[in-house]
Amino acid sequence: MRIGLLALARPTFDLGLAEEKLAGMLARLDATGHEILGSRDLLMDAAANRAALDALRAEAQDLVLVAQVTFTDAGFVAEVARAVEAPLAIWAPREPRAGGRLRLNAFCGLNLASHALGLRRRAFGWLYADPEAPRIEADLAALLAGARAVAPIEGVSAAAEPLPEPILDGLRIARIGAAPDGFDTCRYDAAEVARRFGAEVEELELAELFETARAADPAPVAALRAGIAAGLAGLDALDQAELDRSLRLKLALDRIRARRDLDAFAIRCWPEAFTEYGGAVCGPVAMQGEARVPCACEADVWGALSQLALQRIAAAPVFLVDLVDVDAEDDSAVVWHCGQAPRSMAGAPARATIHTNRRMPLLYEFPLRPGRVTFLRLSQARGAPKLVLATGEMLDRPMAFAGTSGTLRFDAPARAVLPRVIDSGLEHHMALAYGDHAAALGRLAASFDLPVLNLVEQA
Secondary structure, eight states: OEEEEEEEOOTTSOHHHHHHHHHHHHHHHHHTTOEEESOOSEEOSHHHHHHHHHHHHTSOOSEEEEEEOSOOOSHHHHHHHHHOOSOEEEEEOOOOOOSSOOSOOHHHHHHHHHHHHHHTTOOOEEEEOOTTOTTHHHHHHHHHTTTTBOOOOOOBOOOSOOOSSOSSTTOEEEEESOOOTTOGGGOOOHHHHHHHHOOEEEEEOHHHHHHHHHTSOHHHHHHHHHHHHTTOBTGGGSOHHHHHHHHHHHHHHHHHHHHHTOSEEEEOOSSHIIIIIOSOSHHHHHHHHHTTOOEEGGGOHHHHHHHHHHHHHHTSOOEEEEEEEEETTTTEEEEEESSOSOGGGBSSOOEEEOOTTTOOSOEEEEEBOSEEEEEEEEEOGGGSOEEEEEEEEEOOOOOSSSSEEEEEEESSOHHHHHHHHHHHTOOSEEEEEESOOHHHHHHHHHHTTOOEEETTOOO
16 A cells, blocks of 8 residues: 655644654554655645645555644645545644643644535545554554544534524624634635624724734733732733733723724734734733633634624633543543633633743633533534534643643543544634533524534434
């Protein structure tokens, strides 16, 4: 068997660990006895990606395997899917829950790829496993043999009465900046949002946010700093100029919201907040979430809609999370985002910190508190609008990854939830709120005439 290999990584992650994982993956592949074609090095930019793909296309192969070694967007995987006729597979390695930075974030890359391929109705196989996992030989053999292909799933009609009142009708979302390239998960159509949900999207430029922040008076910035200092350790240890710029983003969002009568934001949070402005928007997003003004990362308008809907049903703050790890052996999963959970979700005293990749403040750091939780995604998975939900129990565990993260146990075995996430082609952002709101979400789906896909539904 001839296997064409493409090993994807992004240089902002831990390249030492990435090289270690790739070496382990290559050793496992070599041990299968198959012929491995293509580059055996990490591909970390568009030119290297294209050259490697061109080289593969010049040779015949029985399978193209993408080693999703760290997080990357799904743009190149979608290009590979268009360019090759051979079957496609993706292998993403796990990383240790060590309490420090999310060093690879490979699962999120797999998640984005599954959504992009689902939109294109492109079949593929997948494996999420460390190269040293106990059953890796059998799982890898099954992947290469085509026995781990996605089994697409859709939702089912909501068997519930609609809610008595509209949830999103008349609400206004500001999309500030465009979604990053390769993030099909964040695409939207403003006309469809208005027709389906009754919400309005206003498109703004990042320049308006940055200019408004720079123009903020020093006195309100100082007052904001004093207001958060009592419950947030570590502010004095941060770069104070960068902290000042970050806090100004909170005041800018307040001002834009007031003058444009907004209910939520969907913000292109990187790289420009760091590279052009010089301060993180993550901490300000956490503050807005606590004030029940949801802010979705990466200009994710449907993510902001999900936050608004769940916030209204739960009558509580919401947190837009990435699912970053699933451990079938421990029957647990980890949800995370850089450092933007509302402080009321903290399971330990909150600390001020910096972005783990971009090294600028302000971010929050704490584990999520234990308790019942509900997840919601108003989804466009596989090109068909639906409501995706899950319920579970946030566990009393140490922080799995730096920023704001929580370890949970879904209301179904982790080994059953994981394939439902990938097989459904779900987006990588889900809204989280405390409490069990599954019944109300069924009624929400009926209100919008959306099918329901319950990730923890027992077969």
